Amino acid sequence: MASKPFAIRWGILATGGIAQTFTKDILTNPTTRDVHDVQHIVVAAASSSSAARASEFLKDVQAPGTPKAYGSYKELVNDPDVDIIYVATPHSHHFQNAMLALEAGKHVLCEKALTVNAAQARKLVETAQAKNLFFMEAVWTRYFPLSIKIRETIISGGIGKVHRVFSDLSFGQSREDGSLGWPDSHRMVNLDLAGGALLDLGIYSLTWVFQTLYHCQPKPREAPKVVAAINKYPRTGADEMTSIILQFEKNQSMGIATTNIRVSTQPEEADSGISGPAVRIQGTKGEIQVFGPIFRPTRYRVIKVGAKKDDVEEVEFPIPKDKERPGRAGEEAQGWGHGMFWEADEAARCIRDGKLESETLSWEESIVIMETMDETRQQGGLTYPELIETAEYDPKSPLNGKA
Numbered sequence: 001m002a003s004k005p006f007a008i009r010w011g012i013l014a015t016g017g018i019a020q021t022f023t024k025d026i027l028t029n030p031t032t033r034d035v036h037d038v039q040h041i042v043v044a045a046a047s048s049s050s051a052a053r054a055s056e057f058l059k060d061v062q063a064p065g066t067p068k069a070y071g072s073y074k075e076l077v078n079d080p081d082v083d084i085i086y087v088a089t090p091h092s093h094h095f096q097n098a099m100l101a102l103e104a105g106k107h108v109l110c111e112k113a114l115t116v117n118a119a120q121a122r123k124l125v126e127t128a129q130a131k132n133l134f135f136m137e138a139v140w141t142r143y144f145p146l147s148i149k150i151r152e153t154i155i156s157g158g159i160g161k162v163h164r165v166f167s168d169l170s171f172g173q174s175r176e177d178g179s180l181g182w183p184d185s186h187r188m189v190n191l192d193l194a195g196g197a198l199l200d201l202g203i204y205s206l207t208w209v210f211q212t213l214y215h216c217q218p219k220p221r222e223a224p225k226v227v228a229a230i231n232k233y234p235r236t237g238a239d240e241m242t243s244i245i246l247q248f249e250k251n252q253s254m255g256i257a258t259t260n261i262r263v264s265t266q267p268e269e270a271d272s273g274i275s276g277p278a279v280r281i282q283g284t285k286g287e288i289q290v291f292g293p294i295f296r297p298t299r300y301r302v303i304k305v306g307a308k309k310d311d312v313e314e315v316e317f318p319i320p321k322d323k324e325r326p327g328r329a330g331e332e333a334q335g336w337g338h339g340m341f342w343e344a345d346e347a348a349r350c351i352r353d354g355k356l357e358s359e360t361l362s363w364e365e366s367i368v369i370m371e372t373m374d375e376t377r378q379q380g381g382l383t384y385p386e387l388i389e390t391a392e393y394d395p396k397s398p399l400n401g402k403a
């Protein structure tokens with residue numbers, strides 16, 4: 001007889017866009033993605049603005065049972081019924097919010113970019129280790145079956161020795177008057193919220209370079225040397241164009257990771273693929289081309305060296321939908337399922353198995369990626385305010401909201 005799935009109880013910290021998408025995903029029936037060993041329960045949510053907002057959020061996501069609605073993050077992290085906190089605030093807040101949760105003895109899944117800088121990431125890792133708690137950066141793309149298959153193909157030599165990877169994630173938001181398509185206060189361009197292309201979108205370009213050229217190396221892995229350039233948005237000083245060359249000299253490979261909020265990787269209608277691949281993984285025996293958006297890819301192709309026109313392997317990995325949970329319009333009408341459930345399944349399995357970190361995105365790898373972003377910012381002259389750069393934990397920080 002099959003054993004009961006391991007159930008994990010989530011507390012959702014913040015009620016914005018991604019908090020809603022993630023929470024709906026973990027409320028889908030795991031069997032719709034053929035998962036039978038873990039399940040997710042949403043027991044509470046908190047908003048820094050009010051308990052009423054948290055209540056509204058829980059209603060919007062149709063959380064079953066009687067989940068609790070809190071008007072402060074502190075109340076949430078102190079709820080004894082919560083096992084793990086999902087941190088869904090802007091990047092500026094991740095360090096203080098994740099520390100708040102770890103200090104309260106909770107496991108943490110923290111949205112990308114993990115922190116503002118590597119020093120903050122190191123402090124979180126030390127705290128998780130000392131307190132014997134699970135901690136993971138929520139780079140959901142890594143847990144897609146598509147990503148797993150591509151990493152397996154690389155490791156098994158399916159495209160020979162990989163020497164070069166190009167990766168881009170860019171959203172064209174340029175307006176006639178020179179402004180970008182967000183108000184200056186928006187988290188995408190506001191330095192107080194660690195805004196800019198690098199930490200929001202560039203992390204995905206780096207994810208593809210890292211999961212192919214770094215993660216697939218045998219251990220100990222070679223960290224890259226970095227050459228980078230940044231153009232800033234004149235209105236706020238946030239980075240609007242960032243390009244990074246990652247040199248793995250001993251490993252004989254290079255990655256080129258780019259991000260931009262003036263022009264798009266795919267200017268055409270979403271998912272049409274007219275623009276061609278957004279990631280190219282180039283090996284001595286062939287190339288893997290991944291079609292965007294690269295944070296949520298569903299399609300790639302393999303072109304072997306010398307392939308004829310019709311001799312291309314096309315691979316599709318559609319995202320499973322829970323048809324019992326149809327939404328109101330558009331994609332949601334087909335049922336819920338965005339692809340964020342796989343990272344949640346990983347968190348649940350790690351906690352079930354007593355693991356403090358995920359092999360798929362280890363603490364060490366998250367820190368090397370943060371160091372790469374630090375070096376990029378240093379070369380491009382990009383700093384954020386001290387309140388969000390500090391690696392000193394302050395439970396009373398305004399970033400942790402009210403008591």
Ligand SMILES: NC(=O)C1=CN([C@@H]2O[C@H](COP(=O)(O)OP(=O)(O)OC[C@H]3O[C@@H](n4cnc5c(N)ncnc54)[C@H](OP(=O)(O)O)[C@@H]3O)[C@@H](O)[C@H]2O)C=CC1
Nearest residue numbers: 014015016017018019047048049088089090091111112113
């Ligand atoms: N994995 C993915 O695909 C995605 C990840 N993200 C990541 O998730 C994080 C949040 O992004 P997103 O949900 O789009 O952002 P939103 O602005 O939609 O939501 C952020 C939430 O954080 C809380 N918050 C607390 N303080 C502030 C503040 N000073 N300004 C703004 N919000 C504040 C608010 O919730 P409350 O009032 O309830 O406290 C707010 O609703 C970012 O780090 C981003 O990188 C974003 C989009 C996609």
Ligand SMILES: O=C1OC[C@@H](O)[C@H](O)[C@H]1O
Nearest residue numbers: 018112188200201204295
């Ligand atoms: O993580 C993300 O992926 C999707 C984007 O729309 C969003 O800005 C970013 O935060």
